[in-house]
Amino acid sequence: MTTFESVVQPKSKLWLAAIKPPMYTVAIIPITVGSAVAYAQTQAIDLNILGTFLLSAIAIIAWLNISNDVYDSDTGIDINKAESVVNLTGNRNLMFWLGNLFLGLGITGIATISWWQQDLTVVEIVLLSCFLxxxxxxxxxxxxYQGLGEIICTICFGPLALSAAYYSQTQSWSIANLLASLVIGISTSIILFCSHFHQVKDDLAAGKLSPIVRMGTKIGAVVLKWxxxxxxxxxxxxxxxxLFPVATLLIFLSLPLAIKLTNFVSEYHDRPERVRTCKYLAVRLHxxxxxxxxxxxYL
Incomplete structure (x- = not known):
C-alpha cells in the first residue's frame, strides 16, 4: 500500500485492519476443537476452564499481533503498511508495552487454570508456544525472516494449542486430538502463507525469505492447493x-471455501493488488x- 493510499483511506478502516478482528479466530478455533475432542471422549466439559482459556488465548493473540508490528517496524519491512499499529500511533514503545500487557493477562489466565488443577502442564505448554x-x-x-513462520505456526496453533486445550479438560493425552491438531495447525498456517503473496517486493527489500520469496508465487499457488x-x-x-466420529465429515461442507481460495490464488498469484485479499479467504476457511x-x- 502506498503512502498516498494510506492518506486517503479512512482512519477507522485502517484501525480495523490493524486490530484484525477476524484473526482472533486463530485463538478461538484451536481451543474449541481441542475441548470438543475432550468432550467427545469424556462426555464432560468444564465451562469455567473453557471460558478462561478462550479469553486468555485472545489476549495472547493480541500480544502476538501487536508485537509483530513492533518488531517489523524495527526492520523497516512495514514502511508501506498503513495498518500497522506502530505507523498509526507513531509510538513504538507504547505498542511494545501494550502488547506485553496483553501477554501478561493471557499468561495469568492460563496460570489460573494450572492453579485450579494443581498441575503446571497447561501453563508450560502455553509458555513454550509463546516462546515460539x-x-x-x-x-x-x-x-x-528465514521462511520458518509456517512451521512455527503449525506447531503453535496445532499440536501445542490443541494439546493444552485437551489437557485442560482431561489432564491426559489423545491420539485423536493429535490428528485433529494437524488439521487445525495446517489450516492456520495457510493464513500466514497467503499473507506473503502480495508483499514479495517488501519482503525482498527487508531481507525476509518467506516461502513465497523462496519458491515464487506460481509454485506457491500449487503448494497452497496441496x-x-x-x-x-x-x-x-x-x-x-x-479416531474421529463420522459427524466430523461435516468439515467437507467448507470445501467450497477451499476451492474458492485456491482458484483465486491460482488466478491472481502474481498480481499483488488483487491477491492481497486472499488471506481473508484463508481466515474464512480456517x-x-x-x-x-x-x-x-461435540455431536
Missing part, C-alpha cells in the same frame, strides 16, 4: 481409522472448517 511465537519475529531469532487438500485428507483418515470439525466432535 516470539521467535517468529522477535530479536535475535526472527525465524520468520496444503488445503491435506486438511480434508487428514479428516478422512481420522474417520476411516475410527474458521468454517475448524468450527465444523468441532461441531462434529
Amino acid at each position: 511465537g516470539y521467535s517468529y519475529q522477535g530479536p535475535p531469532f526472527r525465524l520468520g 496444503s488445503t487438500a491435506s486438511i480434508y485428507a487428514l479428516s478422512a483418515v481420522g474417520v476411516a481409522s475410527g 474458521f468454517a472448517s475448524g468450527l465444523l470439525l468441532a461441531v462434529g466432535f
Whole structure:
C-alpha cells in the first residue's frame, strides 16, 4: 500500500485492519476443537476452564499481533503498511508495552487454570508456544525472516494449542486430538502463507525469505492447493481409522471455501493488488472448517 493510499483511506478502516478482528479466530478455533475432542471422549466439559482459556488465548493473540508490528517496524519491512499499529500511533514503545500487557493477562489466565488443577502442564505448554511465537519475529531469532513462520505456526496453533486445550479438560493425552491438531495447525498456517503473496517486493527489500520469496508465487499457488487438500485428507483418515466420529465429515461442507481460495490464488498469484485479499479467504476457511470439525466432535 502506498503512502498516498494510506492518506486517503479512512482512519477507522485502517484501525480495523490493524486490530484484525477476524484473526482472533486463530485463538478461538484451536481451543474449541481441542475441548470438543475432550468432550467427545469424556462426555464432560468444564465451562469455567473453557471460558478462561478462550479469553486468555485472545489476549495472547493480541500480544502476538501487536508485537509483530513492533518488531517489523524495527526492520523497516512495514514502511508501506498503513495498518500497522506502530505507523498509526507513531509510538513504538507504547505498542511494545501494550502488547506485553496483553501477554501478561493471557499468561495469568492460563496460570489460573494450572492453579485450579494443581498441575503446571497447561501453563508450560502455553509458555513454550509463546516462546515460539516470539521467535517468529522477535530479536535475535526472527525465524520468520528465514521462511520458518509456517512451521512455527503449525506447531503453535496445532499440536501445542490443541494439546493444552485437551489437557485442560482431561489432564491426559489423545491420539485423536493429535490428528485433529494437524488439521487445525495446517489450516492456520495457510493464513500466514497467503499473507506473503502480495508483499514479495517488501519482503525482498527487508531481507525476509518467506516461502513465497523462496519458491515464487506460481509454485506457491500449487503448494497452497496441496496444503488445503491435506486438511480434508487428514479428516478422512481420522474417520476411516475410527479416531474421529463420522459427524466430523461435516468439515467437507467448507470445501467450497477451499476451492474458492485456491482458484483465486491460482488466478491472481502474481498480481499483488488483487491477491492481497486472499488471506481473508484463508481466515474464512480456517474458521468454517475448524468450527465444523468441532461441531462434529461435540455431536
